[in-house]
Amino acid sequence: MVNPFAEAIENEVDELDLVERAKEGDRAALEQLLLRHQAWVFNIAVRMVFQPQDAEEVTQEVLIKIVTRLSTFQGECKFRTWLYRIAVNHVLNMRRRRCEEKTLAFAAYGDAINxxxxxxxxxxNVVPVEIPILVExxxxxCTMGMLLCLDRKQRLIFTLGAILGASDTVGAEVLEMTPDNFRQILARARRDLHSFxxxxxxxxxxSNPCRCPKKTRGFxxxxxxxxxxxxxxxxxxQRVRELAAEAVRDIDDLVERQHVEIFREHPFLQPPDQIAWLRRILDDGQVRAALRLN
Incomplete structure (x- = not known):
């Protein structure tokens, strides 16, 4: 699986060919194109809204926007940049989901854990899975919930830059800001999470007494x-770090580097029934009309 946030795009020419064929109504090309990005959009979404069910809904909304706007892509920027601009603008401006309904400060989150x-x-003998899985x-x-204590822009930039490994240049292109601004917001998000x-x-x-095994039954x-x-x-x-690019920026504080690695150790989640899910989207009348699918 190719990381779309890598500095160099390995399959850009092939991807542009898929785009042109999809714009001409080639359904197979469109499916292949979306499958390359669906799981990455889903992994952004789940870190924005916490609940995988809500992330599925967000991902479908993003994919429908991508499909219905595909005819507007004229190659003025990299396709990766164009696609993820749609994704990030959607997650920054979407309606609040269940886990975002209450703004949660780090102090309140700490009180809840304590x-x-x-x-x-x-x-x-009374749980359906092994105990180490429940602790994991x-x-x-718990650490996914910590992300909700960041504001949406910080959460998104931390997800892109610290977890998925987008460089300052790539992150800035996607978010349409300067690399320096991307770097500053990322550093602030890292500091806030590290401090907590x-x-x-x-x-x-x-030296902190909080331990995952001690909290498992309470959770x-x-x-x-x-x-x-x-x-x-x-x-x-499959861990995020196995698929995401290595962090290209230096982190001087070794303890801060450690907390970033905890998030990169998270599983890279796959949306369920990817092919069936995509085909339901592509069977939507609005989508078929927009692309004249064969």
């Missing part, structure tokens, strides 16, 4: 983790 009691791990789900849910985690999270600072009891419906630990895990 208010979750430290308990023994669940009885392995707790860790991922260094004072709260035992993963970053071992289950409070409804934040559902052993029967895991959100952030797919059965076959």
């Amino acid at each position: 208010g979750t009691p430290d308990l023994d791990l669940p009885d392995p 789900e707790t860790k991922n849910a 985690m260094n004072n709260q999270c035992g993963l970053v600072n071992t 289950i009891q409070n409804g934040h983790v559902d052993p029967h419906n895991l959100m952030f630990v797919p059965r076959q895990v």
Whole structure:
């Protein structure tokens, strides 16, 4: 899987050929084009709205915009830049989803974690998955929730720049800002997360008492983790760092580098039933009319 946020685009010529064929009504070319980007859009969306179900909805909205506007792409910029401009503008301006309904400050989030009691791990005989998987789900849910304490622009830029590895140049092109501005917002988001985690999270600072295994049963009891419906630990895990480009910017603070790596260790999530999902979108009357699909 090619990372679209890599500095150099390996398959740009091939992708432009797919674009031209899709604009002429070639449905297979359009499906292939969207499949290259669908999971990346989904992974941006899930970090913006937390709930994978909401992220699926956001991703579908983005893909429909891309398809219906494809005829307007004239090659004035890289296709990657054009596509992700649509995606980022959508997630910055979309209606608030369930997990965004209450603006959550880091202090309030810390209070919620501290208010979750430290308990023994669940009885392995009464849960449907192995205990280490539940602890991993707790860790991922908790750190994903931390992203909601950032404002939308910070959250988006941290996702692109720190997690998915977009360089300052690529990130700036997509967000239509200067590389310096992208870099400054990213640094501010990193500092805010680092400050919180260094004072709260035992993963970053071992002097902190908070530990994922201690919080797992409390997260289950409070409804934040559902052993029967895991959100952030797919059965076959592929880590973001395995697919995303290496971070091209230097991070001087080693502790700060450590907290960024926690987010890059998150699973790279795949939207369910990708082909069936895409075909439902492409069967939409508005989409078929926009592209005169064969």
